[in-house]
Amino acid sequence: MQIYVCVKHVPDSAANIHMIDNRNIDDSVPFLMNPYDEHAVTEAAALKKQIPDSEIIAVCLGKKDAESTLRSALAMGADRGVLVETDDMCDSMTTARVLHAAIIRDGGADIILTGKESIDSEGMQTQFRIGALFDFPVVTNAASLEITNGKARVGCELAGGRTRTYELTLPCVIGAGRGLNTPIYPTFPDVVKSRKKPIETVARSQLNVSDAPGSAKIISMTPLVQKRNPRKIIGTPAEQAAEIIRILRQEAKVLS
Amino acid sequence: MKQAGIVIEMENGRVKETSLGMITLAGRTADSLTAMVMSGITDDITDHLSEYGVHTIVDLSLPDAPEIRRNPAVQATAVVHAARELKLDRILGLSSPEGKDLLPRVAALLDAPLIMDCVDADLKTGTATTSQYSGKMMAKIQLTGEILMFGVRPNAVLPESKPVPAKTIAMTMDAVVPENIILLSRDEADTEGRQSLAEADIIIAGGRGLKNKDNFSLIFDCAEKLNAAPAASRVAVDEGWVPYAFQVGQTGEKVSPQVYIACGISGSIQHFAGMKTAKMIIAVNKDENTAMMANCDYQVQGDLFAILPEIMRQL
Ligand SMILES: Cc1cc2nc3c(=O)[nH]c(=O)nc-3n(C[C@H](O)[C@H](O)[C@H](O)COP(=O)(O)OP(=O)(O)OC[C@H]3O[C@@H](n4cnc5c(N)ncnc54)[C@H](O)[C@@H]3O)c2cc1C
Ligand SMILES: Nc1ncnc2c1ncn2[C@@H]1O[C@H](COP(=O)(O)O)[C@@H](O)[C@H]1O
DSSP, X not given: OEEEEEOOEEEOTTSOOOBSSSSOBOTTSOEEXXXXXXXXXXXXXXXXXXXXXXXXXXXXXXXXXXXXXHHHHHHTTOSEEEEEEOSXXXXXXXXXXXXXXXXXXXXXXXXXXXXXXXXXXXXXOHHHHHHHHHTOOEEEEEEEEEEETXXXXXXXXXXXXXXXXXXXESSEEEEEOGGGOOOOOXXXXXXXXXXXSXXXXXXXXXXXXXXXSOEEEEEEEEEOOOOOOOEEOOSSHHHHHHHHHHIIIIISOOOO | OOEEEEEOOEETTEEOHHHHHHHHHHHTTOSEEEEEESSOOOHHHHHHXXXXXXXXXXXXXXXXXXXXXXOHHHXXXXXXXXXXXXTOSXXXXXXXXXXXXXXXXXXXXXXXXXXXXXXXXXTTTTEEEEEETTTTEEEEEEEESSSEEEEEXXXXXXXXXXXXXXXXXXXXXXXXXXXXXXXXXXXXXXXXXXXXXXXXXEEEEEOGGGOSHHHHHHHHXXXXXXXXXXXXXXXXXXXXXXXXXXXXXXXXXXXXXXXXXEESOOOOHHHHHHHXXXXXXXXXXXXXXXXXXXXXXXXXXXXXXXHHHHHHHHO
């Protein structure tokens, strides 16, 4: 099986984000692989164990430094990496077109794994757009995956413990959720081995990507700091509880 | 003319409050509002929707068989069909669990731009306000294209009554049942009587302070008494005390309830990313020097094992 995994290079979730102007963030913070994409790579490695002559190709659209995220994917079990290099901020319509073109240029996919969303742009849609461009079926927020006889049986999480189970024909696109697995933490030998694995860099202009019929562009951005002024609720636990109930009833008016 | 189509979500045969809020939001900047209903239309539904300003109600006429009707790929083709037939140029739906599986499908089929989790949208100018960098930033985004799509965060706008006469139409289309994606089962057993996180007015969340799985039932019991939705920090999920679906934060649900009660949660940057837009935050923590206590509206310093049972006793 040819397994493609889309991995995005995003600011570390623990980093404080600062602005340099009203549109761009200070990108001197550490960048890592998008957390959901770690689940996608981990699942790809599990599939390869199950279907031994598979190849895992990690694909990323990003700046030159995004190579480190591809390196992480290689350390986690991917065989090769493809970096489509661009300095532009791409919206999901363009990103999907580029990833689609990069996968076609590289070969044919039996399965494409992505994360359910990226934690920087929070688009939640690139996987569906890739699927539509290929005309492959798509599911998102996968929590279980089983492949038998050319079909994928996928359990997806909705919310509140609800799930939906799908059967997809291959090739298909699957957006990994956190319930899918526990991400691999590469060992030191894995990291050393991954240094020998190839990463091909392609300029975005080298791919023949047609313009999307629409776009989404950030026009301004502001930090969401909500300064709150805490008031103390003091007293015995019983007094504190009574005050909480009073606030819920009289101030927030959410309790009858 | 901005012709907005709104994908309506229902609960127990009634239009969800959050869907009505979305109608109010769309009504501020659209010239006409069309509600797209998937479950069949009753007089009740018509009255309810027209009271909030909907001009046209479309029955998407999905097939009866539940595994087909509920398949989001089938629903997406029905929405696309209606959008084209009725020449809609703005499409809105909720950024709810169902919406997250439906709206991007519609956007992909229409090849139209989509912003999820909007807290505001101007359908005339085609701009939307949404969170980015996992809730750390608010971004204003300009969409361009023939059809623009908006996934609206539940509860971002409260419904306002604005009665207009509404007409009803039924779509006639042969539902294409996709062969490459089949919905085998849909399990709803677990949600009976429980509030959904995204839509709850009150959320009561527990973290490492609960110490173990048995203790975590305190959060569930309290939630029931308060008619609140129970939630958890990632630690509580990773420890296996509650399923992942209850996690709030950067890699969990993003919520904006009226009140968020954080119990035994320190307030990591990743947890705040999921709940900082709550209107009111009440922090229950034995340690005064935590981020949650520093960044809330009400600080309740004390032992949650003493305070939560008191709340239940007094209700
Ligand atoms: C990539 C990534 C993504 C992440 N995503 C998320 C996410 O989505 N959501 C999330 O929550 N975390 C997330 N995290 C984890 C996050 O960094 C924190 O580890 C986590 O939020 C801490 O959970 P906590 O507050 O429950 O535990 P702790 O930080 O250990 O806090 C426990 C608190 O309980 C208090 N306490 C203890 N006993 C009592 C008592 N008897 N009464 C009252 N108070 C008591 C303590 O004073 C303390 O403040 C993520 C981390 C990473 C790396
Ligand atoms: N620039 C990118 N490079 C590689 N994969 C991406 C990129 N952007 C998005 N993806 C993939 O698409 C998923 C959903 O992203 P998004 O639509 O931005 O939330 C991510 O989890 C990635 O797997």
